[in-house]
Amino acid sequence: MKTGRELDILVAEKVMGWVVDGDIIENADLDEQGRCTFPSGDFLMNKETREPLPNYSTNIADAWKVLEKLIQLGAEINVGFYKQWDCSIDYPIGCNWLVQAETAPLAICLAALKALGVEV
Structure with a gap:
């Protein structure tokens, strides 16, 4: 999967726990998946914080929020670079996931x- 809003939405819903609610904001339309959209093309804000959808897959500061969420869930995380960016997510029960990608935010999102x- 490539960087972009589709991946950002998937991360928001599956990793960060955002819930799509079409009744949150007046004058909003729903796209074909039932997500709330605005004339600007941007997507639904977080119901609890009213925060706009972050650019998880392209912005390292936003991707870092994903890492913080996984750490809260008990993950051990390693992000590094050798020819490509990689993100390794380990859980003490013996599970390990490693993803390599062109950018650190993309590697983080895909690994999460x-x-x-979640199949991507």
């Missing part, structure tokens, strides 16, 4: 989804 059993 993989660790949570």
Whole structure:
């Protein structure tokens, strides 16, 4: 999967626990998947914090929020670079997921989804 809003939405829903709610904001439309969209093309804000959808797959500061969420869930994480960016997510029960990608945010997002059993 490539970087972009589709991946950001998947991370928001599957990793960060955002829930899509079309009644949150007036004058919003739903896309074909039932997600709330706005005329600007941006997507639904977080219901609890009213925060706009972060750019998880392209912005390292936003991707770091994904790592912090996984750490809260008990993960051990290693992000590094050797010819390509990689993100390794380990859980003490013996599970390990490693993803390599062109950018650190992309590697983080894909590894997080993989660790949570989401096919990408």
